[in-house]
Amino acid sequence: MRVQTEKGEIWISNEVFTNVTGAAATNCFGVKGMAFRSKKDGLVHLLRREAMSKGVHLMFHEEDNAVSIELHIIVEHGVNLAAVGRAIIEEVRYVVNKITGMEVREVNVCIDSMMAH
Numbered sequence: 001m002r003v004q005t006e007k008g009e010i011w012i013s014n015e016v017f018t019n020v021t022g023a024a025a026t027n028c029f030g031v032k033g034m035a036f037r038s039k040k041d042g043l044v045h046l047l048r049r050e051a052m053s054k055g056v057h058l059m060f061h062e063e064d065n066a067v068s069i070e071l072h073i074i075v076e077h078g079v080n081l082a083a084v085g086r087a088i089i090e091e092v093r094y095v096v097n098k099i100t101g102m103e104v105r106e107v108n109v110c111i112d113s114m115m116a117h
Helices: 014-026 049-055 081-100
Strands: 002-005 008-011 031-037 044-046 056-061 066-076 103-115
Touching: 014 031, 014 049, 014 056, 014 066, 014 081, 031 049, 031 103, 044 103, 049 056, 049 066, 066 081, 081 103
Parallel strands: 066 103
Antiparallel strands: 002 008, 031 044, 031 066, 056 066
16 A cells, blocks of 8 residues: 655555554454454354454555555444444544545445454
């Protein structure tokens, strides 16, 4: 991913970008972690910290230096799903913009599963 600034270009790898995004999402209240749906068995798996980038899908819009983000998450049982989703959207927008300087066009949160405490 390339970020254009008034002083030059900054290149950020997809891995760094997805790790920043995943960390922002998993720091929100009620989030157990990032999710990954196995193509082999169709089951949703909770990703370990080092693999959480698999639950993040990015689309870069070079024409206006923006990004669209899709997150797949697992939440704790009993939380308010709408409130958790709103908190994730706000946190991810803020953190991604602060760290990368990119505009976040949209954040879509997919709640793939719920787990007990």
